[in-house]
Amino acid sequence: MILEKINSPEDIKVLSMEQLKILSDEVRTTLLSKLSNHGGHIGPNLGMVEMTVALHYVFQSPADKIVYDVSHQSYTHKMLTGRKDAFLNPDHYEDVTGYTNPEESPHDFFNIGHTSTSVSLACGLAKGRDLTGGTENIIAIIGDGSLSGGEAYEGLNNLAEAGTGTIVIVNDNDMSIAENHGGLYQNLRALRESEGKCECNFFKALGFDYRFVKDGHDLKELIDVFQEVKDTTKPVVVHIHTIKGKGFAPAENDKEQWHWNFPFEMPSGQSKMHFGDGESYEDLTAEYLLKKMKEDEKVVVISSGTPGVIGFHKARRDEAGKQFVDVGIAEEHAVALASGISKRGGTPVYGVVSSFLQRTYDQVSQDLCINNNPVTFLVFGGSVFGMSDVTHLGLFDIAMLGNIPNLVYLSPTCKEEYFAMLKWSMTQREHPVAIRVPANGVISTGIEDTTDYSSLNKYQVTRTGKDVVVIAAGSFYQMGQQIAEQVDGTLINPKFVSGIDEELLKGLEKDYKLVIVLEDGIIEGGYGQKIASFLGTYDIKVKNYGIRKSFPDCYVVEELLKENGISVEQVVEDIRSLVKQKR
């Protein structure tokens, strides 16, 4: 096996074309072997095999610097840069993360996981190189899907003007996670169909030199074009047509399903996971929204390139028709669009992952909240129970959204509350509302939620006890329940994480010694600190629990919680010790 002898890109440069072909096949087989047992990003990596081999054959990594956009397609790169054991040997599967990572290897330059950043980061590396008299190649690799993001455009626009030698590889597999959306994609199609020769060319319009590669799995063609652009003194786009999922029939046939997947059988692709018949918020939400759409033509659901997050797989998108809009990977636009729809009388619901919502801080503040238009956000994965990669953490959304005026941020603890909140949000016309979809499974109480959510910031007392008050929101509520029972304390479900119930809080010092707040996210900037601040002049102690401001990576939930003092045992112990103290 050639791959077993590849310890660095140097070992690739001595191979013949025939050996490079064999190496590529071995890489693909190895990818499928690990992915079928471990799960991961399948389509993006299978499509990048030959391109990555050709890159490391032609360029001198790490002196030459390759920046992968999103970096979920960097598995072959990892295999060829000293990390092959993490793919060949199941005992070492966890030695590498799913994204580029400078702590892993000098061949990686950034921790990356969000889209559309590679051109800007590469532009920075090029500027640093030019300031210090360097001469290396700088290469950004960006998928067609990522090109709908505004940051990518800003990067291309600035790089074209900078005019310095930089190679932008556009890996065009005609897919985002789902299908692409945006006017740009008819231009990419025209470029593919004309083999790069059509009159109107987005990249040339911005000022780039331009090369087209028809078959992104042809090593010879790839090596030729890379040798041609190597050491360029100008910004150049190399537009390469590849096939997402290349070489694995199920992935080639259903590209959306196989963008990322759980472990599966080879060669059938049959899933190894058995999820049972349990409910999921994705499906429940999508079904609820489809029903609402049929009742009201003004309801429109928005996704920014991740329709699966909100349960809108292909069949449901078709069913929704014009009442479903996928704007492509363009979160900023999604928020402004929703604000505009609302202003013109529509009822927009934007479903988005907590981590990706970060792109919209300014649009939420300016385009939406200053204008106070009624819009509903459904925030998925905002929780320690969300994604655990450092680039996809769901720990920051309360601190981000909770401090923007006019926005109402709700955190339901169960299915009944969630749908009561969603129903209220879609009928009221007073405020922009975000709902933090629970991330600890679908819990049903069987009790209808009749709360009037138009009374903002009204907390609900769900258990009455003594000495201590436990306030616990969303996915941490059930833990709060256990704690309150063990110490015979009062339990509060705050429901609102963007404001506090001043009336209720004011009265606590009379009957209690201590308030405990459990927050499913970072402590800093969260709702718990609002409570602590408000009670700062009252005669009652407050202790905030949450994750300390930090970027944990690939964490294990229980361990992360324990490190932050969050477990029923730890909190109960703290309470006993704090209640004993006299003030």
Add this chain to the structure above:
Amino acid sequence: MILEKINSPEDIKVLSMEQLKILSDEVRTTLLSKLSNHGGHIGPNLGMVEMTVALHYVFQSPADKIVYDVSHQSYTHKMLTGRKDAFLNPDHYEDVTGYTNPEESPHDFFNIGHTSTSVSLACGLAKGRDLTGGTENIIAIIGDGSLSGGEAYEGLNNLAEAGTGTIVIVNDNDMSIAENHGGLYQNLRALRESEGKCECNFFKALGFDYRFVKDGHDLKELIDVFQEVKDTTKPVVVHIHTIKGKGFAPAENDKEQWHWNFPFEMPSGQSKMHFGDGESYEDLTAEYLLKKMKEDEKVVVISSGTPGVIGFHKARRDEAGKQFVDVGIAEEHAVALASGISKRGGTPVYGVVSSFLQRTYDQVSQDLCINNNPVTFLVFGGSVFGMSDVTHLGLFDIAMLGNIPNLVYLSPTCKEEYFAMLKWSMTQREHPVAIRVPANGVISTGIEDTTDYSSLNKYQVTRTGKDVVVIAAGSFYQMGQQIAEQVDGTLINPKFVSGIDEELLKGLEKDYKLVIVLEDGIIEGGYGQKIASFLGTYDIKVKNYGIRKSFPDCYVVEELLKENGISVEQVVEDIRSLVKQKR
């Protein structure tokens, strides 16, 4: 005077071409009369006179909806839609804000002040129209400068695909605030030079229909093209060449200086303001950075379309050469670029206005802070003493930056501290650092600051007293000083607003009854709440002062502070009452 009889756009439609011409001249004279007495956005409004008259002649506002990007060019629109008195009558100058404002008029649809949002908002209005069976025209007006922002591109990309009737007017005056930056602008130039006929066309590449107007001050040409595109069923770009500052020689000749200006003499343009010889942080910063650039070729200063903010007027930009980069209005890219430069060994300093920094929440978190690259941000106008327009508030940056891991946010109280912090930040290689440039004038203590800022989160005790501790950062420090003196309290200059000095805070309960925190920004999510949370289990009271989470508009500083309980008198009274209480 025709203008005096214009109470709504209906009154324009009956005018002859000759009368429209006279009206345009009257509008321009009126603009100059108000602007020369009042100050404001000069160049953008003088350039939009004829276009706005033509728009209201052809379209049926407010049924037809016009969305102005940034909306600093909407003065003529205001004049023609029932608000002429706010321009004709000095007593009513303050009746209108400087931006579109739905509370002022049904002809305005959004409070807007940030760039690059109009296309997305218009796209939303169009979607709302289509969902509800409406047929009106939707028109976005965006300047060429705003086209470098990613949100504009996301909007164009989605609108082109949506394929529904929407008119995007590109008001191309070949200027941003300063000169334009980005590859796109050579395409706009080629389009202007070829009268819209050159082969590569950015807008056509995205899928738009396209019209070019050579003279954006020719009413006949404008009216013809608007009549042509009226009731379009497809997205169309109307690319109109205008002259920024049209009709006022000083503004035509120095477009950067006259983008916005203070009151001035007519017709000379001589400023009516006399600023004396006082120092400004803009100038001091620019001079310091130019010196550093000469000492070290790796220092590079970045601006995102607002070089004046950091004191880099034309002569200084020329002096800095390749060590100054204006990326255009592209804040997201600016942050990622800085991260990349730093990774390649450079020393980037990014100067930006607090309100515009909001565009970069995700890039600060992901592209920069996860990667922990040493970069310096200089945040201008982060303060109640910053801009008071609701769309440009400087109240949110502590809550935004202070809760992002790895970032060190420093808030100096005087010139000596500011430059000590800047010097430290540019030499250390451990963290990304942001510095909140003081906004209450240049205060010099004359005492060298020898603080070692690499000891993070070390507060400085600057006065020792009893019972009460006053913690006051940045531009509020001098107020804290007065308060501490009046109550004979201890005074702390925290310097760091992204973390707390746990050691110091722990010791306070022993000697004090009360901690007061004065925060120059919103309370929610700020550093004061971190202190309150930390001290929640200690035997000491804490009271946080700051602006309540809200969007004040065109506020008067003293009044806003008073409403929020912030004045020496109010705080001293609170302290006396709180210290008296027994816990």
